[in-house]
Amino acid sequence: ITVPMWAMADPDDDVLVLNGETEMVTKTAAPAHLSDAMDEVMSGWHFRSDETQTMQADDFDNPGMVFVENAMAAWETPEGSEGKSCASCHGAPEDMAGVKPTYPKWNDGAETVYTLQMAMNDCRTKRMGAEAWGYDKGPAIEMVALMSSVSRGMPMNVAIDGPAQATWELGKELYYTRTGQLDLSCANCHEDNYGNMIRADHLSQGQVNGFPAYRLKNAKLNGVHSRFKGCVRDTRAETYKPGSAEFIALELYVSSRANGLSVEGPSVRN
């Protein structure tokens, strides 16, 4: 306790093995587009305490898995005017393995970048005749957690070129723009200062491969945009809204910084 905090502030070298089976990639060479900024990308998992890390390593201990179970039930439940469930068209949730790591992604039909929640809401409104889920709200975030859980261990792999490039550029600009009265950008905290302590918080690289994240602090699953909103608010700025064009672009950009890291969601964070 008398040891200064930063003596233990560096990211650790622990290895995340999921359910005693799947070894996760939690540190890897930075993707090419980041090579002038950093050499290695690291999961936020390395910046958490041993207890929090252990919780995530086993599905029986991971409090986020309860919400995945809710989503499994929702997956099978017909909803809307067409009387269809997700299962009617997509089969088992496991058949969706490999989808999560590619999102956000360009959608040809809509001619815009889609987050996973937008893709799911298209199915709900256009294919099921059901109501769209609110952005980052319970049912949506639970289903994202299910989609993520079946892709755990697969490398994040979002495309940043082609038609998505302009959105990616916007996201990059937002990442490096200082906002609010504290005049801080995402990069100021998560690129320039990861590993350092900002009061009691151990700053990570702010990666999104672990989302949705179960936070011990609010005892629920948290979506990427909600996390962004919290971080922007903490710069004493006017935030953007979950689901906004800005946060979609930022999610694409931040996701691309995690390319190569294993999908971990639902992760456990403090």
Place this chain on the structure above:
Amino acid sequence: MKLSTLTAAAVMVAGVAHAEMVAPTKVAFTEDGAVEASLTGKAGDAAKGAEVYGSKKLGNCVACHEITTQDVAFPGNVGPQLDGVADRWNEAELRGILVNSKMTFEGTVMPAYYKVDGFTRPGKAYTGKAADDTFGPLLSAEQIEDVIAFLMTLKEE
């Protein structure tokens, strides 16, 4: 006679102090980013300054700095330790660092504590909402002077 002279002098001092209360938009920096004149025209109170330094609701300097002689839980280390800071900087320089640290350290992550303009998407404190007419500097002129008085006590030599 003596009495009235004193009274006149007191009135004068008060008048001067008022005239010297420097608004955030009127602060004059030297070439190196220092601010020579007290923002209030008075010296600060070191004890109050220590509180502003350590309080999460006020300066929250401990989010980024540690002073080893201070008993504050979980000091951050985004910024340097401030032990002996008064040996490294004089009062005018410390005032400059507090008012707008970017005038001393280009591009620093340390916030400007006495600045009200030039922000991108300024908010209403930590609500996430847009700034309204309650928007003001992070610390008052008086609080800045108090923190400077406190920092000036941090000498090791």
